[in-house]
Amino acid sequence: MFDKAMWKETDNKLVREFRFKDFQEAFTFMTRVAFLAEKHNHHPHWINVYNFVRIELSTHDSGDVITEKDRKLALAIDAILQ
Amino acid sequence: MFDKAMWKETDNKLVREFRFKDFQEAFTFMTRVAFLAEKHNHHPHWINVYNFVRIELSTHDSGDVITEKDRKLALAIDAILQ
């Protein structure tokens, strides 16, 4: 259903890319992540094109570097997909 | 994640009840069903309370009885959960 590749650290961001069956499945996943983002009070920079979703996480208030907030949200996103 | 029970025919409706882990999971499922409903141009009567979703399908234009449109949407909903 999605790429097995884990989160990568690139340019001070945690990045993971996902590919779904189609747009409906991709956007449904985004809806779930949107709820998590609100719960964590931490929001991704993300891109969607059809079945593709790229999530980038960094902490603006800490100077756009990766912090514990990013790692926690990344783990919560991973937990959706299991 | 959800009840194994299949669709039941009750009062000229196809009915299935689902229980999820929490509200976020339930509403994410509803979002996916909403896309399917639009695609099928056929919309459920449905109820949600926290982690519970009850979907009732019947065809208004045929006099509120169960038709092929209901069976097709039911199958498409089942396919989400596999």
Next chain:
Amino acid sequence: MFDKAMWKETDNKLVREFRFKDFQEAFTFMTRVAFLAEKHNHHPHWINVYNFVRIELSTHDSGDVITEKDRKLALAIDAILQ
């Protein structure tokens, strides 16, 4: 876009019914309410059929009566529509 009628108290519940242009508009409204429900940690009993949404609010932990939690969520829902 939706009924002007305000919330009514019925059977120890705050109840309001909404009618939208179509299903897409109704479900988009529901998505917004879903985020509010999570934020308030208080979730409605609600029904949707095509462009119709009926929201019922009561507080389970207080014995299914109307409490301040219901009034606050009702106000937040009203604020969406302004």
Next chain:
Amino acid sequence: MFDKAMWKETDNKLVREFRFKDFQEAFTFMTRVAFLAEKHNHHPHWINVYNFVRIELSTHDSGDVITEKDRKLALAIDAILQ
């Protein structure tokens, strides 16, 4: 609620940027656009960060240029916001 600026043609894409009150409002807008995209069978390249949404429209099957499909979806998106 959102920028008044209209769609701009940039690099063979129709581009418009939106700013909302907060993430909830931005993602609710995205949900509405997601339904439209499915209805039009035409999907945006889009980016979201908190209250910001950038939508880019072009037609992949026509060699990534702007076509009538893009203009129609852009108009439908504009219609949401009125």
